[in-house]
Amino acid sequence: MGAGPRRWVKPLIVAWTAAVCFFLYLPVAAGALASLSQSRYFTFPIAKWSTSWWGKTFDSIQIRELIETSIIIALVVTAISVVLAFFGALAFARYQWSGRTIYQRIVLLPIFFPQSVLGLALLLWFNALGLTLSWQTAVFAHLIWIVPVATLVIAIQAYSFDPALEEAATDLGATRWQVLKEVTLPVLWPGIFSGALFSFLLSWGNFPLSLFTTGADSTVPEYLYAKMVAGYTPGVPVLGTVSTLGAAVLLLGGYGLVMLGRRARGA
Amino acid sequence: MAALAERGAPPSARSRTGPGLPVGLRYSLPVLTLLAIGFAAPLAAVIAFSFVEPRSFDLWSEPTLANYSTIFEQTFYRSFLWSLFFAAATVLLLALICYPIAYGLARLFGRWSNLVTLIFVLPLFISENVRLYGWVLFLIKGGVLLGSVKTLTGIELTSVLFTPPMIVFGMVYVYLPFMLFPMTLGLSMVPREVTEAAFDLGASRWQVFREVELPLAMPGIVIGALLTFVLGVGAIAEAKVLGGQSVIPIAHDIEIAFTYAQNWPLGAALSVLLMLVVGLLVLLVLRRFDLDRILGRR
Numbered sequence: 001m002g003a004g005p006r007r008w009v010k011p012l013i014v015a016w017t018a019a020v021c022f023f024l025y026l027p028v029a030a031g032a033l034a035s036l037s038q039s040r041y042f043t044f045p046i047a048k049w050s051t052s053w054w055g056k057t058f059d060s061i062q063i064r065e066l067i068e069t070s071i072i073i074a075l076v077v078t079a080i081s082v083v084l085a086f087f088g089a090l091a092f093a094r095y096q097w098s099g100r101t102i103y104q105r106i107v108l109l110p111i112f113f114p115q116s117v118l119g120l121a122l123l124l125w126f127n128a129l130g131l132t133l134s135w136q137t138a139v140f141a142h143l144i145w146i147v148p149v150a151t152l153v154i155a156i157q158a159y160s161f162d163p164a165l166e167e168a169a170t171d172l173g174a175t176r177w178q179v180l181k182e183v184t185l186p187v188l189w190p191g192i193f194s195g196a197l198f199s200f201l202l203s204w205g206n207f208p209l210s211l212f213t214t215g216a217d218s219t220v221p222e223y224l225y226a227k228m229v230a231g232y233t234p235g236v237p238v239l240g241t242v243s244t245l246g247a248a249v250l251l252l253g254g255y256g257l258v259m260l261g262r263r264a265r266g267a
Numbered sequence: 268m269a270a271l272a273e274r275g276a277p278p279s280a281r282s283r284t285g286p287g288l289p290v291g292l293r294y295s296l297p298v299l300t301l302l303a304i305g306f307a308a309p310l311a312a313v314i315a316f317s318f319v320e321p322r323s324f325d326l327w328s329e330p331t332l333a334n335y336s337t338i339f340e341q342t343f344y345r346s347f348l349w350s351l352f353f354a355a356a357t358v359l360l361l362a363l364i365c366y367p368i369a370y371g372l373a374r375l376f377g378r379w380s381n382l383v384t385l386i387f388v389l390p391l392f393i394s395e396n397v398r399l400y401g402w403v404l405f406l407i408k409g410g411v412l413l414g415s416v417k418t419l420t421g422i423e424l425t426s427v428l429f430t431p432p433m434i435v436f437g438m439v440y441v442y443l444p445f446m447l448f449p450m451t452l453g454l455s456m457v458p459r460e461v462t463e464a465a466f467d468l469g470a471s472r473w474q475v476f477r478e479v480e481l482p483l484a485m486p487g488i489v490i491g492a493l494l495t496f497v498l499g500v501g502a503i504a505e506a507k508v509l510g511g512q513s514v515i516p517i518a519h520d521i522e523i524a525f526t527y528a529q530n531w532p533l534g535a536a537l538s539v540l541l542m543l544v545v546g547l548l549v550l551l552v553l554r555r556f557d558l559d560r561i562l563g564r565r
Contacts, residue, residue: 009472010375012367013367013368013370013371013375014371014375016367016368017367017368017371017376017383020364020368020443021383021386021387023440024386024387024390024440024443025390026401026402026405027398027399027400027401027402027404027405027440028390028393028398028401029401030401030402030404030405030410030411031397031400031401031404033404033411034404042404042407042409042410043409043410043414044409044410044411044413044414044415045414045415045418083297084297084298084301085298087294087295087297087298088294088295088297088298090290090291090294091291091292091293091294091295091298092295093559093562094291095289095290095291095294096291097289097290097291097292098289099292100291100295101558103295103299104558105550105553105554105558106299106302107298107302108549108553108558109302109306109549110302110306111494112493112494112497112545112549112553113497113501113545113549114497114498114500114501114502114518114541114545115498115501116501116503116518116521116522117501117518117521117538117541117542118306118309120313120521120522120525120534120538121309121310121312121313121538122305122309123525124309124312124313124316124525124531124535125308125309125312127324128312140305141305143301143305144301144302144305144306147298147301147302148298148302151298152562155562156562159559159562201391201392202391202392204392205391205392205393205394206394207394207395207396207504208503208504212525220394221394221396221397224394224396224397224400225394225396225504228396228400228403228508229507236400237400237401237404240393240394240397240400240401243393243394243397244393244397247389247392247393248389251385251388251389251392252385255381255385
């Protein structure tokens with residue numbers, strides 16, 4: 001840095017960042033601790049450690065159904081949002097067209113909107129249309145928020161796209177479809193992958209939209225919230241910890257894959 | 268959307284490979300259609316519902332302003348003020364907390380910054396209830412903190428839970444990534460050469476911060492602040508889980524109207540007022556920024 005910031009700045013910033021990271025994961029750790037207590041009510045220090053609540057949680061058919069519902073919703077949301085966001089991102093970042101700046105702002109609006117209010121608005125809308133609430137309506141609700149996020153994630157990749165690549169392919173006689181498949185998709189692949197990962201994980205963890213739109217079907221975050229309000233058992237932190245670990249494994253695994261891909265291409 | 272297409276002048280030849288609509292517009296149609304049925308239409312329904320007789324569920328009745336007059340006669344303004352105050356406090360605290368980290372991510376951490384980013388991203392994918400409930404387990408009487416204090420020192424402290432400051436604490440905790448990442452984007456837009464030149468010309472650390480970094484990173488900072496503020500105004504879980512309902516924020520009032528009170532028109536009218544505040548703010552701020560520059564860093 002030379003004449004740059006003074007030497008003590010860096011260690012101070014590193015220490016601060018570490019402290020905030022610690023703070024970020026403190027409640028997650030508290031949940032993990034609480035899940036390992038045998039008694040029904042949580043007191044610390046834990047009198048008797050046990051994994052019995054983990055066993056009970058995994059044996060419960062209700063919990064398994066919850067996890068299944070959450071995964072199905074997240075998978076469908078991911079599939080749909082990746083396709084929409086792929087084209088949405090090209091329109092966002094790749095092509096110059098009039099109306100693009102308006103389009104960019106429209107895409108941002110649902111992100112800059114309180115989710116609980118959006119959930120209630122959708123509830124009202126589904127009701128006006130006479131739809132019965134189920135996991136399908138929840139998928140639709142998730143899409144309204146997740147498609148814009150995925151569009152942004154892929155758009156960031158699309159900004160670094162060199163249009164000359166597509167033009168070269170076209171000049172060499174490739175059809176539009178071939179250009180899309182052989183040039184555009186591979187170049188945007190890392191962005192698409194991140195977009196898919198984000199879509200799945202955001203849907204998996206979403207509470208405010210699910211709360212008002214799932215009807216009789218329930219997702220993991222909804223169930224956890226209901227149990228927190230009334231009927232705490234150590235099963236609550238167990239399921240919370242499981243959901244956290246699942247997200248962590250997916251995120252780190254996905255990141256690892258991206259790094260591997262990058263290395264393979266670089267080599 | 269059709270109006271948009273008509274108004275548009277013919278785009279450059281590049282983006283026009285086929286006949287008919289320009290490619291960009293065609294590619295935007297799926298997303299725009301989704302947002303038309305899933306975002307614009309529901310909001311229109313909410314607006315329509317806010318003019319319906321109180322406690323009715325029929326959209327096609329005589330329009331009335333009764334819901335709005337109810338809001339102004341009762342004490343809902345308190346919830347509004349609390350929500351705005353909480354959101355503003357959250358933005359301020361987060362700006363201070365995140366700036367050093369964003370600076371580190373953009374400048375100092377080098378190849379570690381990917382890992383640090385991952386650490387900060389992960390909580391986004393854990394339901395906020397789960398994380399907030401972790402704080403309850405940590406802070407509650409007999410929980411991790413107070414339980415440890417009692418065993419180690421024998422002193423029994425009262426828990427800080429279920430008070431208004433805890434709501435701000437919870438919001439700072441939950442919305443941290445929403446401030447951090449736009450801020451990092453903003454700071455990474457500041458060219459290194461510019462700050463170095465300023466140092467070479469004898470500027471102090473403080474001068475560089477005030478006159479170079481801050482103004483150049485402003486777009487990212489403002490977007491982070493806006494995002495945090497908007498999400499904070501609509502926050503609900505923090506007050507319920509950590510605040511123990513000591514204060515009712517506006518989003519909770521809306522939820523109560525929609526659920527327990529079964530007064531959808533009142534809930535809709537409250538939502539409209541909230542949407543007005545949020546919408547005006549977002550449109551005013553976003554209008555001033557060139558998104559291509561922030562996201563594309565070109």
